[in-house]
Amino acid sequence: MSKIARFGISMDESLLARFDKYIGEKEYANRSEAIRDLVREKLVQDEWQDSEKLTVGTITLIYDHHQRDLTDKLTRHQHDEHDVVISSMHVHLDHHNCLEVLAVRGKPSTIQKIADKLISTKGVKHGKLVMTSTGRDL
Amino acid sequence: MSKIARFGISMDESLLARFDKYIGEKEYANRSEAIRDLVREKLVQDEWQDSEKLTVGTITLIYDHHQRDLTDKLTRHQHDEHDVVISSMHVHLDHHNCLEVLAVRGKPSTIQKIADKLISTKGVKHGKLVMTSTGRDL
Amino acid sequence: MSKIARFGISMDESLLARFDKYIGEKEYANRSEAIRDLVREKLVQDEWQDSEKLTVGTITLIYDHHQRDLTDKLTRHQHDEHDVVISSMHVHLDHHNCLEVLAVRGKPSTIQKIADKLISTKGVKHGKLVMTSTGRDL
Amino acid sequence: MSKIARFGISMDESLLARFDKYIGEKEYANRSEAIRDLVREKLVQDEWQDSEKLTVGTITLIYDHHQRDLTDKLTRHQHDEHDVVISSMHVHLDHHNCLEVLAVRGKPSTIQKIADKLISTKGVKHGKLVMTSTGRDL
Numbered sequence: 001m002s003k004i005a006r007f008g009i010s011m012d013e014s015l016l017a018r019f020d021k022y023i024g025e026k027e028y029a030n031r032s033e034a035i036r037d038l039v040r041e042k043l044v045q046d047e048w049q050d051s052e053k054l055t056v057g058t059i060t061l062i063y064d065h066h067q068r069d070l071t072d073k074l075t076r077h078q079h080d081e082h083d084v085v086i087s088s089m090h091v092h093l094d095h096h097n098c099l100e101v102l103a104v105r106g107k108p109s110t111i112q113k114i115a116d117k118l119i120s121t122k123g124v125k126h127g128k129l130v131m132t133s134t135g136r137d138l
Numbered sequence: 139m140s141k142i143a144r145f146g147i148s149m150d151e152s153l154l155a156r157f158d159k160y161i162g163e164k165e166y167a168n169r170s171e172a173i174r175d176l177v178r179e180k181l182v183q184d185e186w187q188d189s190e191k192l193t194v195g196t197i198t199l200i201y202d203h204h205q206r207d208l209t210d211k212l213t214r215h216q217h218d219e220h221d222v223v224i225s226s227m228h229v230h231l232d233h234h235n236c237l238e239v240l241a242v243r244g245k246p247s248t249i250q251k252i253a254d255k256l257i258s259t260k261g262v263k264h265g266k267l268v269m270t271s272t273g274r275d276l
Numbered sequence: 277m278s279k280i281a282r283f284g285i286s287m288d289e290s291l292l293a294r295f296d297k298y299i300g301e302k303e304y305a306n307r308s309e310a311i312r313d314l315v316r317e318k319l320v321q322d323e324w325q326d327s328e329k330l331t332v333g334t335i336t337l338i339y340d341h342h343q344r345d346l347t348d349k350l351t352r353h354q355h356d357e358h359d360v361v362i363s364s365m366h367v368h369l370d371h372h373n374c375l376e377v378l379a380v381r382g383k384p385s386t387i388q389k390i391a392d393k394l395i396s397t398k399g400v401k402h403g404k405l406v407m408t409s410t411g412r413d414l
Numbered sequence: 415m416s417k418i419a420r421f422g423i424s425m426d427e428s429l430l431a432r433f434d435k436y437i438g439e440k441e442y443a444n445r446s447e448a449i450r451d452l453v454r455e456k457l458v459q460d461e462w463q464d465s466e467k468l469t470v471g472t473i474t475l476i477y478d479h480h481q482r483d484l485t486d487k488l489t490r491h492q493h494d495e496h497d498v499v500i501s502s503m504h505v506h507l508d509h510h511n512c513l514e515v516l517a518v519r520g521k522p523s524t525i526q527k528i529a530d531k532l533i534s535t536k537g538v539k540h541g542k543l544v545m546t547s548t549g550r551d552l
Binding site for chain 4: 301302303304305309310313316317320332334336338339340362363364365367369370372373374375377379381392393395396398401402404406408409410411412414
Binding site: 146147151153155169170176276 | 419423430449456
């Protein structure tokens with residue numbers, strides 16, 4: 001279990017007043033929690049700059065499963081990368097459209113390449129890679 | 139079934155040469171597919187500006203399930219919004235860290251509010267909302 | 277002159293260690309300065325959500341001044357909006373390419389509309405709107 | 415002078431209808447111009463991934479010039495990098511707040527480092543780096 005550090009921050013009262021308003025709107029329990037979130041968000045952005053560090057992401061895809069061979073092709077791509085693609089969830093949005101989300105773990109460049117390949121597949125209407133984190137040291 | 143339209147594009151040869159290089163790197167089948175992706179990406183961004191239109195998103199969360207009450211709290215938040223949260227997938231990253239992805243459908247402002255609430259919950263280390271689309275007319 | 281408030285933050289030691297590393301890399305003088313920057317960045321993002329509040333931006337444009345009528349057209353657009361466009365700076369990048377940066381002040385929607393119009397002008401190769409702030413209460 | 419290439423694009427009629435609506439809202443002259451903009455935007459993003467290629471950016475800063483030594487410090491930082499910082503524009507927003515925009519040219523990593531240093535300087539309230547392009551081959 002990690003130990004807790006405490007330290008002081010100084011800030012103009014007017015800036016703090018605006019921040020407190022923001023904290024209230026976003027329903028944070030307190031300033032520490034809100035600031036920890038800001039810090040972690042920056043660190044996650046930074047983590048993705050480091051090409052050799054193992055990290056975690058999600059890939060969101062919207063596609064029409066009536067598109068010929070598409071489901072097969074997407075499944076095949078994912079199996080080719082079974083050491084990176086951990087698991088996936090499929091949602092039937094309507095008669096035509098599917099939402100699929102993949103959880104992936106690997107190096108930033110590997111994850112980016114897999115996301116590019118899936119998103120560029122014919123029939124995939126929209127795709128987005130979320131760069132998150134293994135959660136360690138956060 | 140939607141009908142296919144065809145139209146011509148003019149572009150400087152040097153710009154087209156760079157675009158063809160990009161298409162190759164991203165493994166697009168052809169220029170039409172790559173351009174359709176650029177178009178759809180812009181339209182999805184635009185869709186999220188329209189506060190009244192039903193849309194689709196995914197919320198990615200990283201958290202430590204040892205944090206007291208956290209799993210309960212996250213589940214409760216999601217059930218409170220069962221008309222928006224369609225389903226979720228959970229991945230055990232290591233002994234401590236979990237990745238959870240939620241598929242959500244609703245108005246942009248509703249989805250944003252739920253994402254804010256989940257991400258601001260104490261113990262959630264990183265969170266990200268992906269704004270995607272119902273896939274209709276894309 | 278605004279008064280300075282002081283308050284305490286608690287954070288896991290491992291998270292703080294990573295943040296201190298980040299602070300060093302970015303050459304921040306201390307944790308307070310780094311955290312104030314994170315806070316201000318969030319507040320500026322928020323400010324741009326509020327459609328009625330006066331705010332400040334910069335519009336960066338890259339264009340080829342040999343394109344017929346382009347310089348005239350861009351100047352005309354800017355004069356039409358002289359209550360919003362404060363001033364501009366022009367840099368000659370090479371024989372063909374110019375960089376122009378405009379400082380603008382107005383409502384978010386007005387600024388966005390002007391940026392859209394300038395960026396969509398034929399001959400403008402790349403354009404980007406930076407949403408910053410009047411600096412008040414920050 | 416670069417030669418113009420022409421090529422055909424196929425697209426679902428419903429997608430094209432939505433794109434035409436978008437083109438109208440953004441006041442593009444025609445589809446070619448809108449699509450060239452989408453293409454150039456992607457290529458500029460890509461350009462910034464290539465760490466060795468000379469590129470162009472703008473750095474926007476908001477600061478309070480009453481902050482002791484700040485103007486001197488910012489000027490000194492800029493002079494230290496006179497081979498990268500091409501020129502700057504200064505706008506007096508109110509009695510306290512200044513907007514400064516710098517035009518910079520160099521390698522992505524060099525530009526990023528200068529932007530980090532300026533933005534992290536005590537008294538700078540908000541800063542943003544725009545990654546644009548030399549305009550060549552766009």
